[in-house]
Amino acid sequence: MALTVLVVDDDFRVARLHADIVRATPGFAEPDSCASVAEAMRLAARGVDLALVDLYLPDGSGLELVRSLDCDVFVLSAAAEAGTVRTALSRGALAYLVKPFGAEALSDRLGAYRRYRALLDGADVVQQDAVDAAIRVLHGQGAGTRPKGHSALTEQAVAQAVAAAGEPVSAAEVAEQVGISRATAQRYLALLADQGRLDVQLRYGTTGRPEHRFSPVRAGAGPLS
Amino acid sequence: MALTVLVVDDDFRVARLHADIVRATPGFAEPDSCASVAEAMRLAARGVDLALVDLYLPDGSGLELVRSLDCDVFVLSAAAEAGTVRTALSRGALAYLVKPFGAEALSDRLGAYRRYRALLDGADVVQQDAVDAAIRVLHGQGAGTRPKGHSALTEQAVAQAVAAAGEPVSAAEVAEQVGISRATAQRYLALLADQGRLDVQLRYGTTGRPEHRFSPVRAGAGPLS
DNA sequence: GATGCCGTGCGCACAATGCGCAGAAGTCGG
DNA sequence: CCGACTTCTGCGCATTGTGCGCACGGCATC
CATH class of the missing domain: 1.10.10.10 (Winged helix-like DNA-binding domain superfamily/Winged helix DNA-binding domain)
Known part of the structure; x- marks a missing residue:
């Protein structure tokens, strides 16, 4: 079953760029996009697996949206204050990408998210080992594959x-x-x-x-x- | 500055056990404890760095508490349904420990949390690699016990x-x-x-x-x- | 005494760098 | 238009350090 994604960014070019990356990543359905908190809440209520949320939104706080959404969330934002990062993670962001980032950075994390879901969705009840493994899968080497001769x-x-x-x-x-x-x-x-x-x-x-x-x-x- | 912890468990024996572990871990202040959602909200409002939350509470949902708290949260619970784990993480739990667990499991994660805080609190603005490093510290190898082949x-x-x-x-x-x-x-x-x-x-x-x-x-x- | 595990050292394959130079990609003048 | 010249890029190769598989010694257990 393909995972559903909602892209939330008020810059339509950026939204399109991210939607293209999701579309190009195996295991994901055709993504939705929207540009505001209100629209994000409305679309997410229909059921969505993952929201890619920019923190700067015209009608409210992206950080508040992170807390309010019932789905999983990745934050993709130019906001790089340490306090902002911590608050986002504390409110449930499973990943935080600082703009600008490469397509591969997002694509890799989407892949990791898919594996994370597979691990947790594959069982009704989990042991501690499985919880730890799922979290590690999600947060493991997120950096893109690097060719030899590069550190x-x-x-x-x-x-x-x-x-x-x-x-x-x-x-x-x-x-x-x-x-x-x-x-x-x-x-x-x-x-x-x-x-x-x-x-x-x-x-x-x-x-x-x-x-x-x-x-x-x-x-x-x-x-x- | 010692980090402040609030233990939330309706079983006072368990609460005491967890408080003892916190007390024995360097870098943490004398922990507070409480046994209900209401009391947790009240005590957390005074400012606390980290709450250790059991999901079974007499006056409400631990999962709802995870979302409502403004501090960082670890979930410590016997609830091992995969859906519960996912919801807790999605609502902001930085760690999930399935009861029963050993003292070292919690102590290691408290140590990892301390290093995570040090990494993010040490700078006003962070780069992507610092975000990734902080998350890895929290969830990666550092969160677990020492690997084999190390003394x-x-x-x-x-x-x-x-x-x-x-x-x-x-x-x-x-x-x-x-x-x-x-x-x-x-x-x-x-x-x-x-x-x-x-x-x-x-x-x-x-x-x-x-x-x-x-x-x-x-x-x-x-x-x- | 036998067996298995743990932690360490050894040795080597190879990863990642700098050097130096061939040649690529420009500009300029005849 | 073309050859000469300049400046920069890209790459092969030597060098240096890392990471890892495996053997071994010590120790605990049976």
Whole structure:
């Protein structure tokens, strides 16, 4: 039985992006989308397995919605205050993704959620082992499969350097920032771009090969220019 | 700052047992106890970090209490129906322990909760990797007992060597300090890092695989004992 | 004394990095 | 339009460190 998902985001482009990811993930039905607390409550009342909730909503608090919904919830939000994260988890969010994130990050967690449901739905009564296993499945290696020659720590450092830069940066600049070689920075930046997590622009105007400049993919609120 | 805990169980013997476990776990204040939903709401309103909630309560549903409480919640219950587990987690339970369980099971999870709080309280704004790390600390390996092939004495010696170093250290340095092999030091350091007790940095700059360097996790506001 | 389990060390496969360079991808001038 | 030149990217290879399977010693149990 395919799992039903409701995408709750007031930016229709973002909602569509997330719906596309759900659609592309095996085991999930065609997702619904809506843009407000009121509409989310109405659609969820029809029965839905999982809601993907942005915390910034026009008619109320996403955090309050997390508490009010009777279905499972993932929070997908640009809000990265530690207190917000804790409150969301405390109110029942089973996952918290900080925007911007790559399609694979969400897809992986959807896959993990499906396995979590399979473990708990497969039995009427569970032992402690099964409870622990289900929770671990849900929260296990959520990071995407990484090719050989790439380390999780270096990938994080590179992604953070780009995010912190506030403007497009070159491989050389990231290399200096992180303390790695230009070639290694280049490899990671290319990987992140391939995963859809970074945008690439070319800087023309000087002699020689144009420089690749990298910036975070914008999936947050506000119009894209 | 010691974390405050409220034990909610209508069996006073069980409540006392759980309170004793909390009392015996470092980093927690003298716990409060109560035996009903009404009393739990009243005591929690004064501010409490964590409630340990039994689902069978005389004046109402423990599951409803989980949703209503504004603090973090662990469910400790003999109720082992899969649907109940899912509902509890969906309503915000950060952990679910099926009665009867050993003192160590609860004590380990309290320790994991403390590290989870330290990770999230230690920063105003967090990155995705910090969110993931905090969740892993709460639900991952760190939540359980020590795996096979690890001794408490060695673990302690390794942790002390890192604490005493005053700067990030490599596995080879810890091995030399403690008098164990590099591979064994590596195993313990990796475990402690997975448990959220140590930070890992990579030392770049030479050809070959970068060296993992370990240091104590920077605690959040207030000293952890 | 035999057996099984636990924790450790050993040794090695391989993961992840930097180096250096070939060549890709531009600009510029004739 | 084309060749020369510049600047940058991508990649093969050597290097260094990690992670893991397995053997072994010690100890507890029968």
